[in-house]
Amino acid sequence: MFLFKRLKIRSFEMGLHFRDGEFRGLIGVGSHWIFDPFNRTNVEVVSRRAPFLAHEKLDLIVKSGVLKGYAQVIDLQDDQRALVWIDGRFARILPPGQHVVWLGQREVRVEVVDVRAPRFEHVDLKVVLQSATAREQLETGAVNRGCVGVLFLDGRCAGLLDPGPWAFWKRSADVRVVEVDLRETTIDVPGQEIMSADKVTLRLNASATYRVVDPRKAVCTIDDHKQALYREAQLALRAVVGGRELDALLADKEAVAVEAAGLLAPRAEALGLAVASLGVRDLILPGDMKDLMNKVTEARKAAEANLITRREETAALRSQANTAKLLADNPTLMRLRELEVLEKVVAGGKLNVILGEKGLADRVLNLL
Template sequence: MQWLIDWMLGRTRVLLSETERAILLENGRFKAILGPGEHRLPARGRSLAVERHAIDASPNLASRFERVLLRERPDLAEAHLVTLQAGEGEAAALFRDGALHALSLAPKTRLTVWRDAGPWEIRRWPIGERLEVPEALRAEIERGGFQAQVVKATVEPGQLGLLTIGGRHMGLLEPGVHLFWQTGRQVTVRLVDMRWRGVDVNGQEVLTRDRVTLRVNIAAQMRVVDAERAASAVRDFEDALHRALQFAFRRTLGARTLDQLLEEKVHVDAEAAGKVRAEMAEIGLEIGEIALKDVILPGEMREILNRVVAAEKEAEANVIRRREETAATRSLLNTAKVMAENPVMLRLKELEALESIAGKVESLTVHSGTRGLLDEVVRLQG
């Protein structure tokens, strides 16, 4: 029956639930924004349009009339809508029940939500030269899935990050997780390891002063002490160290003969290392131990050196053998002198000889006494 009365009176009935809102246009112009409940709208002689919105399913205003509504009826917009729009040089965040709902980083971007879908809170932060996201907002961005609007950089322990924005160096980043606003300017973080690490130069060919071609392996320890200088002074500081080691050892080894190199290896290491350390200190690197690990000779040169070493060792062995023979002869001569001057000592030696002979035969017969036997032994030995 009620519909018949509405028809007779020329009214349109609109019923909205608690989770619905409607934009009412009369004769093409905004008339009102309808809240929950039953609405009977006079329609006779009028053209009515009702646009329904389910604010529980989508709290954002999705209407083709949004721009016109905000411009023509700011009073309605103020009463029923909340608009998020960042100012120049600032970031704006919209929170719903304490949780991050939306971000705005540019004045040209705007988001409109239904006020009754809240409660809503808008917070604003200035965007500095480094574009860093405030610490209090980082967890909300990670949790809410807004990574597309930020640039994330992770600096591990033992590292430093070189921050560059739009091609301009903006300083260093300490270990940790850093977020930067995505405003259209390119954000780059170059990681620099500040810990000690090894650098090897393998298979470097060197020509000595006596025209012997060698292959050497060089090892060095290095670390970065000034990350900004190391990154700005050269394009690749590890490659710069590699080349410095090559040139320093090539110059040092090329000024010596092979024999000098083998004899003065420690001095060669110290001389070349001093040049490398001085050069690398200028670009922010600290160089630790530098060592000439291996000196690899050509095959024929190894054979020659082996023969030389063998001859030297043989000569040393001959000298030692002659020395021992001389010492043994001198000892015998001294023993003979003692026996000549001391008959008792001679008799003891005779007894030792007799004992030695007796140990090698089964039986021994003595005919003329011990003295006669010893005389016979002496004659036999003579």
């Protein structure tokens, strides 16, 4: 049996002296002889290169007061957390409880944070969030570019979050962030079967472009503002189409879109939205109505062609009547016309029999 034990503590180490399970103190750097004939003494050598002292009897060690000058004791309440920076680099987030950080070997900086304010904001937020301990202590997320986050704490709307990362202390509040896209968005309103004022059923395809102008209202007023706007656009289009006859609808689709947009705008505003445009892409008639419209168009075109033909015939007859009257009133002009005819007959090299007014025939024979 050995009465003495030899112990060597190096420059970066510290000895924790226990006797019969009770903490007796620290053993510093150097060689030490410990008298222990009954093997009741235990010395645990720990490295101070590891910044934190972790021990199952840490409370006893702290309570003894021997750590003063060798280590910094951090005692965190339930509403506190500590950010620890070692050698200028972020190391971890400390939870509530007692923690001991060795001094001397490493440059240690501790920042105590009050978590009664649920949101965690820090100039080095992105660096802190990369730590594994951050995921244990914080609820994290990010708002995408072009969007805004509507924040709810314990079920109540608490504000808006700008694009970028966000973090809230766990168990400090029930946190929910609803992301809202602020960019212009287009919704399609396809295949709407609507009856016009003259009882014609047609299919209508339309689209609406909108953007969110009041994110709080868009989230708190309705569970799905996009679906709500879709329903409101349906109702507006039905109201406009139902008040017009088919011919008016086909003649001016733009007027239908403008009137429908006017009806939709105040309804969208109540949802926190602004309608940029509403357009009617297609008006689709049923098959039998298409055939009927084609027949009407064909009959209209045929009537127009017939009218043009009659106008041309009337103009031709009017021109002939004017010529005949002119020749009858001017014998000299009549004579010149007869000579022109005779010239054409002779030039053709053949004789033609011309039947006409008696005087004209006799004169032609005399000329021959």
